[in-house]
Amino acid sequence: MPESNSRLLVESELRAFSHELDAALEPLDLSSAVTRRLEESSARIRPRERVRRRRLVAALAATLAVAATLAIPPARAAVTNFLEVGAVRVHEAPPPGGRATAGPLRLGELTALDAARARMAAVVPAARGLGSPDEVWFDGTAGGVTSLVYRAGRGLPAAKNTDGIRLLVQEFTGDGSGFLHKYLTNGSHAQQVAVGPYDSVFITGGDHFLAYDAATGEGVTADGRLVGNALIFQREGLTIRIEGDLPLARMVSIGASLR
C-alpha cells in the first residue's frame, strides 16, 4: 500500500472518531444546571469578592511600600494573610496540610530564547559576568512562563533543591493572581525591597515552600518544593522570580539588569 494511502486511512479513521463523539453525546443543555450550581454555591459573587480582595491587597502593598524595608517575622500572628506580587502570592503560613517536602521543579519544555520570545516578551539579565543562560524553558500554561536556567560557573554557588540549577530566573505573564504560591516555613521571612523602580519581595532566612496552581488556576497542586533565596517583583506585565543561593544585593543587581 503506498504511504500516502496509509496516511489518508489513518486520518480518515481519526476523523471518524469525531463524528462518533457527536453521535454518542446525547443532546443536552448544561446551562441551567451550571447556573443552578453557581447560585447554590454563591459563586456568582466570587469575581466581585476577588476584585475587592485584590484592591485590598494592592492598598496594603502600597502602604507597606512606604517603608524602605519591611521584615515579616516567621510564624507571626499575621495581620495580613498573604502578600501578592504579580503572579506570586506569598503566604505567611505553612503550606496547606503542613506539608513541606522537596518536589519537582516544573519548567515546561526546553526551547530557545527566540522561540520563547515569540510567545511572550521574555527578558534576560545583562548583569556583568553572568553571560547567557545555559537553558531556556517555556511553559505555555497560565499565559506563559519562561525560565532561564544557569548551571555551574560564573561564580554562582550551588543551591539546594534546584536540580543542579544555580540560578533560576522565571518570568510569568497573564493577569497573575495566584499562579504561584510561596509559603513561609520556619525560619524564612519576607523583606520588601526595591529593584530599580519596582517594588519587590526578597524571601530568605530558611526554606520556603513553592506550590503551583494547575494550568488554568484550579487550586494549588498537591506537590511543591522547598527553595532557598528568592526575589520576586513585577515589571511591565511580567512577574519575575529569581531564585538562587545569592545575597540580596547580587539578586537585586541581576533583577535590575533584565533587558
Place this chain on the structure above:
Amino acid sequence: MSTTDDLELIERAKRGNVEAYEELVRRYQHDARRTAAVIVGVSLADDAAQEAFVRAFGFLHRFRSGSPFRPWLLAVVANVARNQSRSTRRWTRAVRAPGERGISATHAPSAEDEALARRREGTVRAALDTLPIRYRDVVACRYVLDLSEAETAQVLGIARGTVKSRLSRALDRLERQLDREVHHA
C-alpha cells in the same frame, strides 16, 4: 455568533452576571462536552463539563480580555476532566470498541474488504492506544476535537512547533503500524 458578543458576555460574567455566563455555557457546551469525552469517556463527559464550567466561572478574572475564549475554556475542561479521570482510560475507547464499525466505503464492500477494513481499523485503534499520552492528546485535539494548531497549543500548554512535531511523529507511528499490519495480512 461574533467574537465581540463573546467579549461582552465575558466582561459581564467577570462582573458576576450569571445570565451572561449562562449564554457562554450554551455557546461552548458542545465543545466542552466533546473535550471531556475524549478524556473521561462519554458517560462521564457531562459531569466533567458541568464541573469545568462552574470552576471556569470562578477563574474568569484570570482570563485575559481580548484573547481567544474557546481554547482557554477547553484547557479548563481538559484539566478538570483529567483530574476526574482516576483510571488511565484510553480515549479511543471513549466511544466504542475496535471493530464495532466498518470504515466507510464509497461502494458496497465485499466480505473480504470488510474484514480487511475492520483489521485496518482495529490496527489504527490499537496503535493509538500505544501512543504516548503527549502524542495522543495532540491527535485528539487536532482530529477529534478539530482544534486549530494554535488552539491545540493553548489547550495543551505547549508551543505551536511542539504541536506540529508531535502530530507529525504520531501520524508517522500510526502509519508505520498500519503498513506493517497490512503487509503481514
